[in-house]
Amino acid sequence: MIHLYKKEEYALKSGFCCPVCGSALERGEKMLTCENGHSFDIAKKGYVNLLLSQKSKDKRHGDDTAMITARRDFLDLGYYLPLCEATTDAVLACAKDGDTLLDLGCGECYYTAAVMHEAEKRGIFLHALGIDISRDALIYGAKRCRRIELAAASIFSLPVADDSVDIIMNMFAPCAANEFARVLKKGGRMIHVYPREKHLFELKKAIYDTPYENDVETADFGGFRLVSEKRLTYTFTLKNQNEIHELFMMTPYYYKTSKEGQARAAALTALSATADFAVAVYEKL
Numbered sequence: 001m002i003h004l005y006k007k008e009e010y011a012l013k014s015g016f017c018c019p020v021c022g023s024a025l026e027r028g029e030k031m032l033t034c035e036n037g038h039s040f041d042i043a044k045k046g047y048v049n050l051l052l053s054q055k056s057k058d059k060r061h062g063d064d065t066a067m068i069t070a071r072r073d074f075l076d077l078g079y080y081l082p083l084c085e086a087t088t089d090a091v092l093a094c095a096k097d098g099d100t101l102l103d104l105g106c107g108e109c110y111y112t113a114a115v116m117h118e119a120e121k122r123g124i125f126l127h128a129l130g131i132d133i134s135r136d137a138l139i140y141g142a143k144r145c146r147r148i149e150l151a152a153a154s155i156f157s158l159p160v161a162d163d164s165v166d167i168i169m170n171m172f173a174p175c176a177a178n179e180f181a182r183v184l185k186k187g188g189r190m191i192h193v194y195p196r197e198k199h200l201f202e203l204k205k206a207i208y209d210t211p212y213e214n215d216v217e218t219a220d221f222g223g224f225r226l227v228s229e230k231r232l233t234y235t236f237t238l239k240n241q242n243e244i245h246e247l248f249m250m251t252p253y254y255y256k257t258s259k260e261g262q263a264r265a266a267a268l269t270a271l272s273a274t275a276d277f278a279v280a281v282y283e284k285l
Contacts, residue, residue: 015100015129015149019050019159043135046142047150050159051133068108068137070249075110077243079236079275084114086232086279087193091115091167094189094281097124099166102183104155105173106130109141109148112169116147129165131155158183167191181223181284189227190282192219196231199276203248206268207261216278224282232277237270244268 014025018034025032025040032048033039042048063071074080091101092115103112112130119126128148132138138150153159156176160183168180168190180190197213204211238244248254248265257265 015102015127015164016048016050016151016153016159017161019052019153019157022161024161045139046146047135047138047152049135050151050153052157063107063134063137065136067249067254068134068140070246072108072110072140074243074246074250075108077246079238079247080110082234083193083232083275083277083279084111086230086277087111087169087171087191088115088118090191090230090279090281091169092119092122092124095119095124095126095167098127099124100127100129100164101167101169102160102165103128103130103148103169103171104158104180105171106132106141106148106150106169107134107137107171109144109150111171112141112148113145115169116145129160131158131160155179169193175219175221177219177221177223180221184284186284188284190221190224190284192221192280192282194219194278194280196233196276196278198233198274200247200251200253200273201276202271202273203244203251203265204253206271207248207253207257207264219280221282223285225285227281227283229278229280232275232279234275235272236275237272239270241266241269244271247273 014027014032016025018025018038020038021036023034023036025034031039031041040048040050106112109130116128130141130148130150131153133154135152138152141150158179162182163185165183166185166188168184171193195214197216199214
């Protein structure tokens with residue numbers, strides 16, 4: 001009964017604020033509105049567009065459909081399940097009933113949906129928000145989990161009120177430390193996941209004449225302290241060309257690789273690769 005009450009409580013209020021004036025947004029049947037008369041349609045496909053193009057630092061609004069589809073299909077194969085489980089554990093280790101969770105760069109909500117599913121199993125109600133600049137990704141995200149409030153927006157100009165979020169997820173997305181600190185409550189946690197040096201090195205070795213390890217720079221999160229960091233490294237084997245192609249297409253390497261390199265990737269019939277991640281937990285001071 002407590003969970004039903006909380007769901008009803010959140011039914012009329014949005015976790016987002018107006019990107020024009022910063023006022024709170026109320027949820028109607030088909031739109032979000034603020035007290036100053038600004039309104040934003042809720043798309044039938046499950047998200048609201050709060051992206052003000054003039055404030056976006058991205059000329060291309062997010063990953064294209066081919067990349068998103070490849071990522072969705074690859075993730076559903078389960079090769080990144082250990083990372084998904086480690087991230088879920090990190091989030092729920094600091095989550096309390098009623099907390100607001102914000103996934104920045106949520107994509108198709110593979111990781112967010114897993115957190116929500118496990119939280120429900122543990123009897124923890126989370127008010128989940130997801131932001132991505134790609135509307136195509138949000139459409140997939142809405143299909144994966146209907147309990148996440150989704151918005152097209154830029155992480156560099158978040159339509160989220162000051163000090164309103166308990167936990168942030170930042171999975172392979174750009175870092176906007178000032179914005180993260182603005183919306184996160186004091187003592188709130190940020191789960192920051194990023195690739196380490198050896199991540200997918202074998203793929204790069206197969207397509208590049210001179211393969212290179214990833215540059216790993218220490219993130220500068222002013223106003224935060226590092227609570228913990230877990231390195232997750234394991235190998236997995238892609239069984240056919242289709243799986244290899246899906247992995248290749250979901251990476252930034254695909255569009256940066258020459259036609260010769262793409263041809264090398266297309267000729268592969270199996271590939272053993274290294275997954276090398278870091279799951280870091282920060283606390284806002």
